[in-house]
Amino acid sequence: MYQINFDSPIHVHFIGIGGISMSGLAQILIDAGFTVSGSDAKKSPLTQHLVSMGAKIRYPQMASNIDDSIDLVVYTAAIAPDNPEFSAAVEHAIPLMTRADLLGQIMKNYPMPIAVSGTHGKTTTTSMISEVLLAAGADPTLSIGGILKSVGGNIRVGRSGYFVTEACEYTNSFLSFFPRISIILNIEEDHMDFFKDIDDIRHSFRRFAGLLPDDGFLIINSGIDNVGQLVEGLRCNIVTFGADAQADYSFTDAVYDELGRASYTLVRKGEKCGTVRLGVVGEHNILNSLSVLALMDILGFDSDVVRGALSAFSGTDRRFELKGEVAGVRILDDYAHHPTEITATLKAAVNYPHKTLWCVFQPHTYTRTKAFLKDFAKALSIADKVVLTDIYAAREKNTIGISSRDLLRELEKTGTECYYIQSFDEIENFLLKNCIDGDLLITMGAGDVVKIGENLLGR
Numbered sequence: 001m002y003q004i005n006f007d008s009p010i011h012v013h014f015i016g017i018g019g020i021s022m023s024g025l026a027q028i029l030i031d032a033g034f035t036v037s038g039s040d041a042k043k044s045p046l047t048q049h050l051v052s053m054g055a056k057i058r059y060p061q062m063a064s065n066i067d068d069s070i071d072l073v074v075y076t077a078a079i080a081p082d083n084p085e086f087s088a089a090v091e092h093a094i095p096l097m098t099r100a101d102l103l104g105q106i107m108k109n110y111p112m113p114i115a116v117s118g119t120h121g122k123t124t125t126t127s128m129i130s131e132v133l134l135a136a137g138a139d140p141t142l143s144i145g146g147i148l149k150s151v152g153g154n155i156r157v158g159r160s161g162y163f164v165t166e167a168c169e170y171t172n173s174f175l176s177f178f179p180r181i182s183i184i185l186n187i188e189e190d191h192m193d194f195f196k197d198i199d200d201i202r203h204s205f206r207r208f209a210g211l212l213p214d215d216g217f218l219i220i221n222s223g224i225d226n227v228g229q230l231v232e233g234l235r236c237n238i239v240t241f242g243a244d245a246q247a248d249y250s251f252t253d254a255v256y257d258e259l260g261r262a263s264y265t266l267v268r269k270g271e272k273c274g275t276v277r278l279g280v281v282g283e284h285n286i287l288n289s290l291s292v293l294a295l296m297d298i299l300g301f302d303s304d305v306v307r308g309a310l311s312a313f314s315g316t317d318r319r320f321e322l323k324g325e326v327a328g329v330r331i332l333d334d335y336a337h338h339p340t341e342i343t344a345t346l347k348a349a350v351n352y353p354h355k356t357l358w359c360v361f362q363p364h365t366y367t368r369t370k371a372f373l374k375d376f377a378k379a380l381s382i383a384d385k386v387v388l389t390d391i392y393a394a395r396e397k398n399t400i401g402i403s404s405r406d407l408l409r410e411l412e413k414t415g416t417e418c419y420y421i422q423s424f425d426e427i428e429n430f431l432l433k434n435c436i437d438g439d440l441l442i443t444m445g446a447g448d449v450v451k452i453g454e455n456l457l458g459r
Contacts, residue, residue, distance in 0.1 A: 002072060002095040004105050006032055010071035014038035015085045017057055018047045022076060024143045024155035025102055026050055031157040039065050039085060049153070063088040070094055074102050077171040078395055100173035103143070103165060107178045110141065111161035114295070115177050117208060118185025118221075119201075120341050122166040124280070125185060125288040127316045128309075129164050130156070132292060135309035136301050138162055146335070147317040167208065169201065170194060174208050181298065182212055183291050184220045184230075190338055193367040193396070205230065212236040219294045221287065222247040239298070241290035243283075245270075249290045254283065260351035262286050266293065273303075277311045281320055282348030318450065320345060324457040328437030330354070331453040337364040337446035339375035345444065346382035354440030359383035360427060360452055362445030363391040363404060370402045377410035383442075385434075386411060386418040387427055392447030424452055431456060 004010070012029055014022050017038025023046040026036050030053050037056040040047055047057050058065050066073070066088035073089040076099045081087070089096055107113040116126045123146040130148060133140040140162035144154045167174035167182070170191045187205050188198070195201045209218050214235045220227060222242035231238050241249040251264040252272070260281035266273040276293070278285055289310055296306045315321060318335040325331065330353075336345045342361070349357055361380055363369040369376070369391055380386050388404045388411075404420050411418040421427045431452075435441055443453040 001101060002097055004072070004102075006109055009033040009035070011035040011037065011069055012072045012074060013066065013070045013085075013089075015061060015073060015075040015079050015083065016040055017050065017055070018042075018044045019076060020046070020145060020154050021103075021143070022074070022099055023047070023050060024153075025074070025099065025106065026055060027053065027155045028106060028141070028143075028157055030054055037065075037070065046153075061085050066092060066094065068092060068094075072097060074099060077173065098173070098176070100171075100176040104176040104178055107163055107165070110163035112181070112299075113163045113165070113177075113179050114181045114183075115165055115167035115174065115179035116183045116185070117167040117169065117174055117205065118183070119169075119188040119190050120338060120344070121185045121284060121288050122168070123316055123335075124285065124319050125183065125291060126164060126166050128289060128292045128313055129295060131313045132296055132301065132306050132309040133162055133164065135312070136305050138301075140164055144316070146319065149317075169204050169208070172204055172207075175204070175211070177208075177211060179212060179216070181217045181219065181295065182209060183295065184209065184218070184224070185288065185291060186221055186340075187224050187230075188338070188340055189371070190368070192371045193365070202230065209234055209236075217298050219291050219298075221291070223287075239294050241294050242287065247290075249294045251276075251286055251290065254286060256281070256351045258353065260348050266290075268293075268297075274307075276307055279311055279314045281351065282344055284344040284348075320348060323450075323453045326457050327432075327435075329435045329439045329441055331457060332440065332442045333450045333453055334442055334444050335446055336444050337368070339372050339379040342376070342379040342444065343382065345442070346379065349440060349442060350382065352440060355436070355438035356440070357382075357384045358387070358431070358435060358439060358441040359385070360387045360389065360431070360441065360443045360449060362389040362443075362447045362449035363407060364446040365394050366391055366396050366398045366400055366402050369404075369407065370400055373402075373407060373410055376407055377414055377416075380411060380418075381414040381416040384417065386416055387430065388418065388420045389424070389427065389445075389449060389452075390422055392445060392449075394447070424455070427452055428455055 018040035039061045063084040139158040139160040141158045142156040143165040216236040222240040240247040254264040408420045
């Protein structure tokens with residue numbers, strides 16, 4: 001594999017530079033003195049920010065964007081070998097590197113690289129860690145899978161030895177990383193277009209845990225099925241967290257305020273250690289925060305600073321984000337696109353003030369919709385009323401004959417009032433007629449469903 005020498009900056013070209021992760025890595029390289037170019041389908045706030053930093057970006061992706069001045073081309077798993085720029089790089093004999101491999105090489109330059117993994121909760125937990133490190137004056141470098149308001153984006157370049165990043169299992173990309181501390185929040189079936197089954201996914205996470213050095217730390221959820229099998233034989237330090245009282249970090253006495261925000265008593269190795277108050281909702285965020293508390297104890301940060309930062313943290317974009325209010329209807333948006341995430345979000349919403357809980361759900365990818373059809377219906381049935389959009393295809397084509405009508409039929413079996421409406425305009429008009437003062441409306445999914453709520457607020 002091509003090795004970057006960070007003492008000798010080169011010209012790196014990013015195919016799809018406008019992606020949330022790719023743009024962050026490009027920013028890190030620019031700050032380190034590299035020449036950065038790239039391409040994307042269209043301009044965006046992320047690409048415009050990179051241009052303001054000195055990147056040269058062209059639209060769209062074309063073979064002519066690749067020339068002999070480029071020393072390295074970086075691409076994501078979404079880029080196929082027949083991509084015009086990928087093909088041109090091969091023709092020019094320019095080295096190619098995946099996004100994950102580049103991120104792994106960047107991690108090597110930091111004494112304390114921290115990787116946050118799990119099927120759910122990576123962005124929120126990485127953001128929690130970021131807020132704590134910032135509050136403690138630790139000056140970290142951050143790579144987050146969402147927009148964190150306190151840093152004005154998804155990336156922050158610091159000058160300390162702390163590097164914090166999300167670690168995604170899709171296509172085994174996190175196996176290219178070099179962490180000293182890793183967090184595994186949970187392990188469930190997802191990305192079944194890549195993994196064979198849950199055993200294949202567990203094997204991938206076990207390999208990820210095995211990347212840690214002997215003096216490293218694995219912080220892992222004790223509630224993961226057969227967790228002992230995952231950690232057996234590891235030489236690193238193991239720290240557990242979870243709802244189980246036997247975990248190193250657990251909780252009791254959980255309560256929720258009028259906006260669904262949690263407070264609980266921290267239990268560390270069987271001893272009660274005072275109250276932790278969160279600025280975010282739901283039991284799933286209690287578990288996320290326990291992993292953060294374990295991490296900060298390992299790093300040696302002051303407990304009062306840590307708890308203060310967790311209380312002040314109000315979430316990231318598209319994670320139970322309050323978008324606004326129109327005609328007395330509060331509109332929230334959430335990125336949830338897996339049944340477990342949907343369940344956690346809607347259970348949190350039940351504790352939020354409302355008359356009727358509406359959920360506008362946009363299924364994400366055909367393979368995920370088919371694999372979890374009944375689970376999606378069960379999760380969505382927590383809402384009082386559900387509106388389904390068409391499936392957001394993302395990287396896929398519908399070769400398996402699945403549609404939102406199939407999910408509608410499963411939802412109808414649960415007795416939930418539900419509707420399938422194809423166009424966003426029609427959905428917006430339907431909601432304007434049917435939502436009333438005091439209702440709570442959540443737009444949900446990993447695609448562009450957020451536009452529905454934003455459009456309603458703009459009317």
